[in-house]
Amino acid sequence: MLEWRELLPRLRCPVLLVTSDPERGGIVTPEAAAEAKRLLPSLEVVRLTGAGHNIRREQFGAFVAAVRSFLTANYPSARQPQSASART
Numbered sequence: 001m002l003e004w005r006e007l008l009p010r011l012r013c014p015v016l017l018v019t020s021d022p023e024r025g026g027i028v029t030p031e032a033a034a035e036a037k038r039l040l041p042s043l044e045v046v047r048l049t050g051a052g053h054n055i056r057r058e059q060f061g062a063f064v065a066a067v068r069s070f071l072t073a074n075y076p077s078a079r080q081p082q083s084a085s086a087r088t
Contacts, residue, residue: 004036005035005039008036008039008040008043009039009040011040014042014044014070014074014075015040015042015043015044016043016044016046016066016067016070017033017036017043017044017045017046018046018047018048018055018063018066018067019033019045019046019047019048019055020047020048020049020050020051020052020053020055020058020059021049021050021051021052024050024051024052024053024058025052025053025054026051026052026053026055027053030047033045033047044070046066046070048062048063048066051063
């Protein structure tokens with residue numbers, strides 16, 4: 001089975017790597033994130049401090065903001081649905 005170091009350079013689509021604090025239980029260390037960026041220079045790495053392994057639960061707002069920013073930058077034709085109040 002191939003590991004991530006072999007697979008990452010093969011990717012041809014935008015990739016977002018969201019990392020957190022290893023001292024709080026985050027799995028991806030800053031060194032591993034740097035190696036991933038070296039293997040795939042187009043990789044976008046976002047480190048959310050104050051979170052451990054469960055980034056989405058521990059830093060939900062920051063996680064959503066990072067994902068939205070990534071999607072907006074990489075898929076500009078994708079639009080967010082308007083809220084009901086914005087349509088009236």
